[in-house]
Amino acid sequence: MTTVTSFRPRNRRNVELVLLLLAVTIVLVAYLNVGLAIDGAFPPDLIKYGFGLLVLSVGFHLALRWRASYADPLLLPIATLLNGLGLVMIHRLDLAYGRTGSHLLAPKQLIWSALGVLIAIGVIIVLRDHRHLRRFTFTAMAVGLGMLLLPLMPGIGRNINGSRIWIGLGPLSFQPGEVAKILLVIFFAGYLVQTRDVLSLVGSRFLGIGLPRAQDLGPILIAWLASVGVLVFERDLGSSLMFFGLFVSMLYVATERRSWIAIGMILFCAGSYVAYLLFGHVQVRVLLWLHPFSDKALAASDQLVKGLMGMAKGGLLGSGLGRGHPEFTYFPESDFIVPSFGEEIGLIGLFALLLLYVLLVERGLRTALGVRDGFGKLLAVGLSFSLALQCFVVVGGVTRVIPLTGLTMPFLSYGGSSLLANWSVVALLLRISDQARRPLPDADELANVSSAHTQVVRRP
Amino acid sequence: MNQPIRRLSFVVALLFSMLLISTTWIQFVSAKDLDSRPGNRRTLLDNYSRERGAILVDGSPVAKSVATKDELKYVRTYPSAKLYSQITGYYSFTYGPGGGLEGSEDTLLSGRSDKLFYRRVVDMVTGKAPSGANLELTINPKAQQAADRALGNQRGAVVALDPRTGAILAMVSHPQYDPTTLSSHNLNNVARAWKSLNADPTRPTENRTIAGNLYPPGSTFKLITAAAALSSGKFTEGTEIPGPATLDLPQTATNLPTDDHQPCGPGDKTSLTHALEISCNSAFGWLGLELGGDSLRAQAAKFGFGDALRVPMRVTPSVVPAQLNAPQSAQSAIGQYDVRVTPLQMAMVSAGIANKGTVMRPYLVKDTRNGNLDIIDQSQPEKLSQAITPEVAAALTRMMVTVVQSGTGTPAQIPGIQVAGKTGTAQHLKGGAPHAWFTAFAPANDPKIAVAVVVEDGGNVGNEAFGGKVAAPIARQVIEAVMKP
Numbered sequence: 001m002t003t004v005t006s007f008r009p010r011n012r013r014n015v016e017l018v019l020l021l022l023a024v025t026i027v028l029v030a031y032l033n034v035g036l037a038i039d040g041a042f043p044p045d046l047i048k049y050g051f052g053l054l055v056l057s058v059g060f061h062l063a064l065r066w067r068a069s070y071a072d073p074l075l076l077p078i079a080t081l082l083n084g085l086g087l088v089m090i091h092r093l094d095l096a097y098g099r100t101g102s103h104l105l106a107p108k109q110l111i112w113s114a115l116g117v118l119i120a121i122g123v124i125i126v127l128r129d130h131r132h133l134r135r136f137t138f139t140a141m142a143v144g145l146g147m148l149l150l151p152l153m154p155g156i157g158r159n160i161n162g163s164r165i166w167i168g169l170g171p172l173s174f175q176p177g178e179v180a181k182i183l184l185v186i187f188f189a190g191y192l193v194q195t196r197d198v199l200s201l202v203g204s205r206f207l208g209i210g211l212p213r214a215q216d217l218g219p220i221l222i223a224w225l226a227s228v229g230v231l232v233f234e235r236d237l238g239s240s241l242m243f244f245g246l247f248v249s250m251l252y253v254a255t256e257r258r259s260w261i262a263i264g265m266i267l268f269c270a271g272s273y274v275a276y277l278l279f280g281h282v283q284v285r286v287l288l289w290l291h292p293f294s295d296k297a298l299a300a301s302d303q304l305v306k307g308l309m310g311m312a313k314g315g316l317l318g319s320g321l322g323r324g325h326p327e328f329t330y331f332p333e334s335d336f337i338v339p340s341f342g343e344e345i346g347l348i349g350l351f352a353l354l355l356l357y358v359l360l361v362e363r364g365l366r367t368a369l370g371v372r373d374g375f376g377k378l379l380a381v382g383l384s385f386s387l388a389l390q391c392f393v394v395v396g397g398v399t400r401v402i403p404l405t406g407l408t409m410p411f412l413s414y415g416g417s418s419l420l421a422n423w424s425v426v427a428l429l430l431r432i433s434d435q436a437r438r439p440l441p442d443a444d445e446l447a448n449v450s451s452a453h454t455q456v457v458r459r460p
Numbered sequence: 461m462n463q464p465i466r467r468l469s470f471v472v473a474l475l476f477s478m479l480l481i482s483t484t485w486i487q488f489v490s491a492k493d494l495d496s497r498p499g500n501r502r503t504l505l506d507n508y509s510r511e512r513g514a515i516l517v518d519g520s521p522v523a524k525s526v527a528t529k530d531e532l533k534y535v536r537t538y539p540s541a542k543l544y545s546q547i548t549g550y551y552s553f554t555y556g557p558g559g560g561l562e563g564s565e566d567t568l569l570s571g572r573s574d575k576l577f578y579r580r581v582v583d584m585v586t587g588k589a590p591s592g593a594n595l596e597l598t599i600n601p602k603a604q605q606a607a608d609r610a611l612g613n614q615r616g617a618v619v620a621l622d623p624r625t626g627a628i629l630a631m632v633s634h635p636q637y638d639p640t641t642l643s644s645h646n647l648n649n650v651a652r653a654w655k656s657l658n659a660d661p662t663r664p665t666e667n668r669t670i671a672g673n674l675y676p677p678g679s680t681f682k683l684i685t686a687a688a689a690l691s692s693g694k695f696t697e698g699t700e701i702p703g704p705a706t707l708d709l710p711q712t713a714t715n716l717p718t719d720d721h722q723p724c725g726p727g728d729k730t731s732l733t734h735a736l737e738i739s740c741n742s743a744f745g746w747l748g749l750e751l752g753g754d755s756l757r758a759q760a761a762k763f764g765f766g767d768a769l770r771v772p773m774r775v776t777p778s779v780v781p782a783q784l785n786a787p788q789s790a791q792s793a794i795g796q797y798d799v800r801v802t803p804l805q806m807a808m809v810s811a812g813i814a815n816k817g818t819v820m821r822p823y824l825v826k827d828t829r830n831g832n833l834d835i836i837d838q839s840q841p842e843k844l845s846q847a848i849t850p851e852v853a854a855a856l857t858r859m860m861v862t863v864v865q866s867g868t869g870t871p872a873q874i875p876g877i878q879v880a881g882k883t884g885t886a887q888h889l890k891g892g893a894p895h896a897w898f899t900a901f902a903p904a905n906d907p908k909i910a911v912a913v914v915v916e917d918g919g920n921v922g923n924e925a926f927g928g929k930v931a932a933p934i935a936r937q938v939i940e941a942v943m944k945p
Contacts, residue, residue: 249471253464293497305497311486312494313502325502347487351480358476365469369462377461385468392475399482 011437012073013065019077020057027053027084030321034092037322052110053084056117063121067128068434072367075433078360079426082411083113083419085353088321089333089340090414096327105333105414112416116423123427130432134375137190144183145226147176148243152233175408177239178421181246182428185382188247191219192254193374200255212259220263223247228271235281237272238393238405244268245389250382254374289403303330307339307398318346333414335406338395354395357410361388364429370436380432383425495572498556508532508553511831513569513592515548515561517599523548523562528645536562536643542636543608546667547599547824550639554650559639559665561595561824564772568593568828575837579830593836594829598627603909606941607632610934614919616895617668617803620938623811623901623910625841626820628771628804630911630938633668635660668914670775674800675914678886679739679868679927680897681795683809686736686859688759689747690852695732697855703730707742709749709787716745716790719885736859737867739883741794748793753784756792762847763809764819771804771824778805795884807912808844810899813856814880814907817848861904869898872932877943878904881935883927893918898931902939909942911935 028050035043057080064071091106099105127133133140150167151157158166167174192199199216227244230236248264276282288297292304306329314324326332326340333340342350364384368377387410394413397404408418410425486494495503511534515523522544525534536551538544549560557566567573571580571592600620607618607630620630641653657665666672689695703724707716724730724740735743748756757765757780769775778801784792791797804822812819821844828837848856860880863869868883884897896918901910913931921930 249468253461253468256461256464308486309494309497309500309502311483312491313500313506315487315491325505328501342483342487347483350483350487354476354479354483358472361472362469365465365472368465374461377465381465381468385472388472388475392479395479396475396482399479399486401478401482 011069013061013069016064016073016076017058017061019073020061020080023077023081023084024050024053024057026081027088030085030088031091033320034088034095034322037320038092038095049110052114053080056114060117060121063124064430067124068430070434070437070439071430072363072433072437074359074363075426075430078356078363079411079423082353082356082360083116085341086337086409086412086414087113089326089337089344089412092322092344093327093333093340095322096325108416109414109419112419113423115416116419119420120423120427120430123424124431127428127431130376130379130428130435131373133186133379134190134193137187137194140183140190141187144180144187147180147183148226148230148239150176175415175417177236178408178415178417181242181386182383182421182424184243185246185250185379185386188250189375189378189382192250192378195219196254196374199251199260200257212257212263217263220247220251220260220267224264224267224271227268228275232275232279236406237282237285237403238390238397238407241268241393241402241405242386242389242407246382246386249385250378253381254378285403285405289400292400303336304398304400304404306330307336308400310339311342311399314343314346314350316347318342318344318349320344334408335394335404335413336398337409337413339398341412353412354391357387357391361385361391363433367429367433367436371432372436376432376435380429380436383429387422387425496567504553504556505532507570507572508534510534510571511591512536512551513571513594513831515544515569516594516596517544517604518601519596522597523551523639530645532645535645536640538639538643541638541640543604544599545636545639545664546633546669547597547631548639550642550665552642552650552654553645554647555642555654560667560773562639564770564774565595565825568595575828576830579836591831594831594833596826596829597824598622598629598826598839599631599824600629600942602941603630603938604632606630606937607934608634610937611913611915612920614915614930615662615668615917616913616915616919616931617672618911618913618934618938619669619803619807620909620911620942621807621811621820621822623814623820623907626811626822626844627826627841628822628824629909629942631667631669631824633666633672635662635664637664667773669803670771670773671802672776674776674778674802675895675897676886676888677795677799677801677806678884678895678897679741679744679795680806680809680882680884680899680912681799681801682736682739682744682793683813683856683860683882683899684760684763685744685747685751685756685793686732687763687813687848687852687856688751688755689732690855691759691848692751692755694750695747697733697859698731700729700731701735701743702728702746703735703740703743704728705742707745707790709745709790711785712787714787716741716794718742733859733862736882737862739863739868744794745790748790749786751789751793753780753782753789753792756780756789757782757784759847762819762845763812764805764844764847765801767844769804769822771822773824775804775822776802778802795886803912803914805912806897806899806914807910809847810881810901810912811907811910812845812847813853813860814901814910815853816850817846817853819844819847857904860900864900868926868928869900869932871928872898872900872936872939874902874936874940874943877902877939879936879939880904880907881932883932885926894926896921896930897927898935900932900935900939902943909939911938913938 090109094104094106156167158168227240230240251260284300291297310329321344324343326343329336361384368380394407394409396402408415410422512525514521522540523538526537528535547560549562551557551562557563569592603620611634615634618632705723718741730743760780765778781798788797792799821842823839827835857880864872864879864881869881872879872881879902881900886895896915899912901907913934915930919930
């Protein structure tokens with residue numbers, strides 16, 4: 001005999017609040033740690049920053065209680081913790097470099113964080129249902145592609161660290177690829193949910209794998225050409241890998257056909273190999289990746305090597321925050337923030353950091369499983385998988401799993417565009433997860449409605 | 461769509477596992493290797509932030525770290541300036557540790573060695589600032605000073621061993637340099653000193669006793685030829701062998717004359733003892749032809765030729781070329797052709813004969829001590845090989861005694877102490893002055909010291925040089941310094 005037990009769905013907002021306070025505490029302790037290690041004194045602005053951080057995160061929490069009360073309780077604390085730890089590391093590097101006044105990076109990063117959180121709160125409040133985004137499928141494509149290619153425009157495109165993925169407007173520089181990432185995920189989700197039936201048709205079979213029809217290959221070829229274009233003209237393997245990987249994985253999720261993955265990988269490998277043969281800058285990257293300690297590679301750049309030495313010095317336990325020398329590495333607060341953490345909090349701390357990202361991605365994928373509409377599923381998969389890919393490209397680049405690229409670590413790295421984009425990603429995931437976890441209207445209620453004279457269907 | 465999402469989460473797990481592996485690889489598995497890469501500034505700073513161990517001779521430091529007030533908390537100083545330069549080497553912020561013990565024992569001196577692991581843990585617990593280990597050397601300061609003084613301004617090398625243990629008593633290579641000029645924190649001056657040291661054609665940073673360009677040994681190699689002859693059983697000290705004024709070499713137009721172009725004995729014959737006493741080229745050339753190149757090479761190998769030794773600095777292996785034809789064997793038997801040796805190797809030959817045929821492994825570090833001067837590691841004398849039988853050693857000793865008593869090595873005589881030795885004069889450039897050699901041990905009946913001396917290009921005597929005149933007095937002074945209280 002089965003018993004039907006009725007249970008009250010729990011929104012877990014209180015869990016979120018506790019975790020959020022824990023995250024803020026960890027960040028403040030880390031900040032205190034840096035102050036004590038470097039100046040040997042209690043940092044005077046601790047209370048000010050602590051209060052600011054608390055107001056922002058609790059403000060976000062309250063917004064969720066108000067407008068998305070069933071949203072996933074882990075996403076916000078993890079994002080807060082990562083963002084806070086990144087701030088601590090940037091502040092620590094400010095001290096190491098002896099920066100003052102307008103050269104200080106940590107206050108700028110703090111302003112960008114606040115803006116990011118405010119925008120995310122805005123997204124939660126304004127966007128009541130993620131399915132509204134489907135209306136903007138092709139707008140998102142046009143704007144997204146435009147932003148992706150913007151750095152190539154003469155005049156505003158800027159070549160920083162050998163990659164042309166920045167635009168400059170006066171004193172501000174911006175990485176439009178970060179925002180393009182979100183827009184393209186929206187486009188892919190909207191486009192694929194429309195065309196998935198056609199794209200999953202099997203043309204012929206080869207080695208037991210059903211291949212798509214030749215006339216359906218258009219979209220993947222366009223995505224491939226765009227990503228190869230990014231690789232060649234913007235000299236950015238990371239973005240290229242990320243966009244193409246994102247497209248192929250979303251294509252796979254939409255069509256459930258593994259052949260798309262095979263085709264995608266063959267295309268990507270072939271494109272990369274041809275680029276390697278044709279372009280000197282790609283060859284240099286590969287040389288630095290495979291033989292970083294060779295004389296030829298050291299003559300080109302010792303950036304990777306310095307990062308590796310920093311991580312090695314950190315060892316298992318790390319030197320302790322403020323006690324290492326992450327400032328010996330170039331760009332220790334942006335591209336190389338992961339080696340900076342590796343040096344100071346050790347392998348154990350780095351594992352914890354990476355597992356936070358795993359948790360973030362996992363909550364995103366869980367949201368995708370739970371949400372009921374195809375567009376929402378694809379959107380959640382795309383957003384969370386893009387985070388995973390970005391982490392892989394960045395950390396893999398500094399640890400020699402793949403060639404080094406110029407992407408930033410989500411939430412940790414210094415950079416306004418990256419922070420704004422990633423907080424928006426979290427806001428979208430929160431919005432979708434609210435939908436996914438919100439209980440269906442119960443049976444009694446539905447029965448009452450259907451027995452009424454006029455059939456009314458409640459909007460989910 | 462849920463099935464592919466689940467599969468995709470496996471892909472995510474795979475991607476992150478790769479990152480966990482790669483970070484583990486860097487921060488744990490290969491961390492040591494990365495730390496010791498040249499040019500690792502973190503390791504350098506780390507090394508400078510703790511007190512580096514001292515290098516001690518007879519309890520007083522010849523290299524030590526002194527606290528400073530600048531960013532590098534300690535500066536390395538060398539109290540005896542040049543005297544120990546090739547032994548200690550240098551410790552430079554710009555160029556790293558090198559040139560001697562500073563380089564080869566860097567992990568111990570800096571405190572990074574695994575041997576110090578237990579102490580590092582204790583220091584961590586007790587909150588004591590970690591420091592490196594101290595090295596106490598086997599050097600006898602009197603012998604070192606005597607060798608330095610005797611060599612004077614001549615280019616060359618002196619090395620002295622205790623034949624019973626292999627302990628190195630003196631190790632002097634001229635010219636020297638002052639390692640303090642490289643360890644200074646004034647990096648501009650260091651760069652200038654480094655540049656001029658490297659541009660110097662006399663190569664002052666080179667340790668000629670173990671790692672310079674190898675020298676031709678000249679007649680000192682006759683000890684090995686004689687050892688091979690006696691060991692073959694076909695010859696004794698008294699065996700009469702041919703000793704003409706000129707020895708015809710087969711297969712070639714060149715001949716092998718004696719130094720004075722006179723026969724070495726009546727009827728062009730000489731005993732083996734007399735041949736060594738007067739260093740008869742033709743007699744030893746003939747022995748080379750009789751014994752053959754392989755036999756010489758085998759005997760030399762038993763004395764340590766070809767071994768890659770570490771004292772703990774790397775010693776360049778000495779060589780007797782393989783596959784010698786007849787004339788080359790004759791030339792090699794008197795230490796010419798392509799035979800090349802280090803002074804340490806020739807001291808080991810004398811020491812082996814002195815120690816009843818047993819060659820001991822040479823070593824420079826007597827013991828390793830921690831900051832409290834407690835001994836962490838003590839060197840034990842170790843047998844390298846049995847080069848010859850005790851009987852052959854005794855015969856060779858008697859022959860070497862006659863060299864000093866009445867032969868070419870008379871300037872090495874010391875009243876009251878019986879010295880056994882062998883001279884050498886090595887031609888190395890046509891028309892150029894020869895290298896002067898002398899190797900000896902004393903007292904002959906109860907050996908306590910074995911010495912090898914080489915003076916490049918005849919030293920201050922130039923073309924007149926021959927081992928007895930230039931090199932033997934230097935050996936005598938070193939022996940006296942050790943033997944006379």
